[in-house]
Amino acid sequence: MSAIDIHDLTVTFPDGTVGLSGIELQVRPEEFIVLIGASGSGKTTLLRTLAGFLTPSAGHVAIGGRDVTAVPPEKRRMGMVFQQHAVWPHMSVARNVEYPLRRAGVGKRERGERVDRALELVGLGGFARRRPDSLSGGQRQRVALARAIVADPTVLLLDEALSALDEPLRDSLRRELVTLTRREGLTTVHVTHDRTEALAIADRVVVLGEGRIQQVATPQELVSRPATAEVAAFIADATLLDATALPVAPSEVMGSGSTLTLAVLPHMVEVLPAGADGIPAQVRSVLYDAGDWSLTLDALGTVFRATVRGARPEVGDPVTIRIHRPLGYLT
Missing domain, CATH: 2.40.50.140 (Nucleic acid-binding proteins)
Known part of the structure; x- marks a missing residue:
C-alpha cells in the first residue's frame, strides 16, 4: 500500500514545449486514479514521469514517502501495462511473466510459484506453457498484466492498457482489472481517452489540459459539478x-x-x-x-x-x- 505525492511537477522538453506545469496531486494508498484529457493534455507525460521514463525539470515525486524523483524506473517498484501487449512472441507465457523476476535474480523455485500465482490472478491458470501467438488479444493483455504484478509492485501504471481491445472483452477485462487491484491492494494510475471508462472505474478522475490539472474529483462530482466550462464541455458534452x-x-x-x-x-x-x-x-x-x-x-x-x-x-x-x-x- 503506497501513496503517491506529486509536488510542483514540471516537464519541459528540449524544444521548449511544456509538457507539465506545476502539477500537484496526492494519490491515496489503494486508490484507483484515472488520468484523462484531450490529446496533448499531458496525461501520458505525467504517467511516464511517474514511471521514471521522463525526468522532470522541476518538482518532486514520492512513493510511500520515499522521494523517487531521481530513482531509475526499475527501482521504483512499479508495474506498468501499455496499450500494445508488448508480449515477446518467442517466449512462453511463463517466461514472459517471469522476466522481471529473472532480472531481479529471484530463484527458480520462487519464480515458478510467483508466476503461477500471477497467472491465476489474471485468469490464466494452466496457460504457462502456451505461446503468445496461440492466445487472443485479451489473453495477451492478461499476460502483460501478470508480468506487471508478478514482482509485487506497490503501484500499477496503466497506459491506455485496454484501448486496443474490442467490446465486450474490454468491458470484461475492465471489471476484472478493478477487482484485481482492489484484492491486491494496489495503488493504480490509469491513462485513458475514454470518458465512459474513466467515470466507470475511477475512485477519482484527474482532468488534464495543456499540461495542468483542471479538476480532481470523484466521477459523481465531476459530472454534477465540473470545475470549469472547459471540463463541462469535455466530460459532459x-x-x-x-x-x-x-x-x-x-x-x-x-x-x-x-x-x-x-x-x-x-x-x-x-x-x-x-x-x-x-x-x-x-x-x-x-x-x-x-x-x-x-x-x-x-x-x-x-x-x-x-x-x-x-x-x-x-x-x-x-x-x-x-x-x-x-x-x-x-x-
Whole structure:
C-alpha cells in the first residue's frame, strides 16, 4: 500500500514545449486514479514521469514517502501495462511473466510459484506453457498484466492498457482489472481517452489540459459539478454559451471575474413538441443510448445535446427546447 505525492511537477522538453506545469496531486494508498484529457493534455507525460521514463525539470515525486524523483524506473517498484501487449512472441507465457523476476535474480523455485500465482490472478491458470501467438488479444493483455504484478509492485501504471481491445472483452477485462487491484491492494494510475471508462472505474478522475490539472474529483462530482466550462464541455458534452447569447433560467454561478460563460449539459435541455413555449430547434442526429435517445439539436445556430425517452425522433424533426439551470462560470 503506497501513496503517491506529486509536488510542483514540471516537464519541459528540449524544444521548449511544456509538457507539465506545476502539477500537484496526492494519490491515496489503494486508490484507483484515472488520468484523462484531450490529446496533448499531458496525461501520458505525467504517467511516464511517474514511471521514471521522463525526468522532470522541476518538482518532486514520492512513493510511500520515499522521494523517487531521481530513482531509475526499475527501482521504483512499479508495474506498468501499455496499450500494445508488448508480449515477446518467442517466449512462453511463463517466461514472459517471469522476466522481471529473472532480472531481479529471484530463484527458480520462487519464480515458478510467483508466476503461477500471477497467472491465476489474471485468469490464466494452466496457460504457462502456451505461446503468445496461440492466445487472443485479451489473453495477451492478461499476460502483460501478470508480468506487471508478478514482482509485487506497490503501484500499477496503466497506459491506455485496454484501448486496443474490442467490446465486450474490454468491458470484461475492465471489471476484472478493478477487482484485481482492489484484492491486491494496489495503488493504480490509469491513462485513458475514454470518458465512459474513466467515470466507470475511477475512485477519482484527474482532468488534464495543456499540461495542468483542471479538476480532481470523484466521477459523481465531476459530472454534477465540473470545475470549469472547459471540463463541462469535455466530460459532459456541455454546450458553452456567452451569458448574453440566450435568454435562460437562472444559473448556478461558480468562480470569480467579469466574463460569464454558461455550460448547458444534456440533462439541462428539455425537448418539447414544435410550437411549444421555448426555443425552436431541429433534430440534427439521433443515437440509441441504453434505452434512451441521444440527440444533437440545432437551435438558432447553436448545437445542444439532449437525451429523450419514448418514440425515436427523426433527423430533421422540428422541436422546441427549454434550458433549465445551466452552470455559470465567471472568468
